[in-house]
Amino acid sequence: MPTAACGINCDVCGLRLLGICSSCGSGTSQEAINKIEAQKRLFGKPCPVLACAQMNHIQFCLRDCQSFPCENFRAGPYPLSEGYLNMQERRRKQKPPDRTPKRDLIKVPPEYWDDLKKKGIEKLCELSLSTPHLPEGILIRFLKDDILVDIQDCCLWRLKPDQREKIDHPLLELVLLVYFLNVSSDLLSRExxxxxxxxxxxxxxxxxxxxxxxxxxxxxxxxxxxxxxxxxxxxxxxxxxxxxxxxxxxxxxxxxxxxxxxxxxxxxxxxxxxxxxxxxxxxxxxxxxxxxxxxxxxxxxxxxx
Ligand code: SF4
Ligand code: SF4
CATH class of the missing domain: 3.30.310 (TATA-Binding Protein)
Incomplete structure (x- = not known):
């Protein structure tokens, strides 16, 4: 695939068609290795974006690297403009709205929190294999995150070693509440x-x-x-x-x-x-x-x- 690690699409570039420039390829491609060698020969050093992607086994920076837009891009001015990088940085912080399969916005029914308040925390923790976090509520592990289900204030927090950050994620909130309201004593069947x-x-x-x-x-x-x-x-x-x-x-x-x-x-x-x-x-x-x-x-x- 001739698209470069940085996202420049060599497929549609006349320089490649004319044979003036070869494709950089993805960070895991043979083209990348060849291009880095050519750049070292011709310019004394490789493109920092391509070299970094190749070293870190990243196919495409914009899609695959959690550090994008990093200093290699910020050092610019080539290949992406500051305005474009700023737009990427801003929009990556925006979470897509949680929607139902019918594209309606997901709303958490307030009665789910009311129902949870009526349950005993100790029993709930025993059933759900989570931990009491008093006085607010329950600590549960979701993948690698420690999430505090704050039953007092009806919200979720992501707990980090020295801070907590509020989570605005209706789908996650809904799934956690349904889990706590329905969890049974059944253990894994291993089937x-x-x-x-x-x-x-x-x-x-x-x-x-x-x-x-x-x-x-x-x-x-x-x-x-x-x-x-x-x-x-x-x-x-x-x-x-x-x-x-x-x-x-x-x-x-x-x-x-x-x-x-x-x-x-x-x-x-x-x-x-x-x-x-x-x-x-x-x-x-x-x-x-x-x-x-x-x-x-x-x-x-x-x-x-
Ligand atoms: S910035 Fe680097 S990876 Fe992107 S097209 Fe140029 S040389 Fe290739
Ligand atoms: S750190 Fe930057 S240059 Fe390196 S792979 Fe990630 S986005 Fe690309």
Whole structure:
């Protein structure tokens, strides 16, 4: 693919067609190695963006690197303008609004918080495998984040070693509340099932189908990128498919992501599997929400959104 690590699309550049300039290629391509060597020969040093992407096994900075836009771009003026970098920085901080499959904005019913207030924290923690965080509420691990479910103020906080930051994420809030309101005493069954084996399998059709296309587009030919993202989320490798990870978004709920890489003959394929016990803790719409949260996080390379 002639697109360079920095995002310049050599496919559409006349200089490449005329043979005046060769493509830099992605940071993991042979073209990148060749171009870096040529740059060293001709200019005494390589492009810092290409060299950094190649050294860090980053295919495309804008898509794959959590440090973008970094100092290598900021040092400019080439290849991207300050205005463009500022726009990227600003918009990366904006979270896309949480929406239902029918594109309505997700709203958390206030009665969910009211119902939670009526439950005993000790019992809830025992059932949900979380920890009391008194006086506010409950501490729960979501992937690698420690999240305080603040029952007093009806909100979520992400706890960091020396600070806490408020989380404005209706989908995450909804999924956590549904988990706490429904979690049962059932433990893992250790039987993996697909969406077709769920009792509510019919729910996961049409607009509620689990979205795997964006993950396939991103990782269908980049198994090492998939591994990196899953490991950034605390995933444990399992011996299935071409690569597979067990991710643990909630203490009683693992999700299994199985990826088969594509080649000239076969399209890549991705399956998401559940433990049989999932339906004792989450309703079908909450399962849909949880898979979305985890899949979006994988798409972002494992970072918070
Ligand atoms: S900035 Fe670097 S990676 Fe991008 S096109 Fe130029 S030489 Fe290639
Ligand atoms: S640190 Fe900068 S140059 Fe290096 S891979 Fe990331 S975005 Fe690209």
């Amino acid at each position: 993996m099932i697909s969406v077709k084996d769920l009792k509510d399998a019919h729910f996961f059709q049409g607009p509620h189908a689990l979205k795997t296309a964006p993950l396939l587009e991103r990782y269908g030919k980049d198994i090492s990128g998939f591994k990196q993202a899953a490991e950034n989320m605390g995933g444990e490798p399992i011996d299935m498919a071409d690569v597979a990870y067990k991710l643990s978004p909630l203490p009683k709920i693992p999700l299994y992501y199985l990826l088969w890489e594509g080649d000239e003959e076969f399209q890549p394929h991705l399956s998401i599997l559940f433990d049989r016990s999932i339906e004792s803790h989450l309703s079908a719409d909450a399962i849909w929400g949880l898979v979305n949260l985890v899949s979006i996080r994988l798409l972002m390379g494992g970072s918070n959104v």
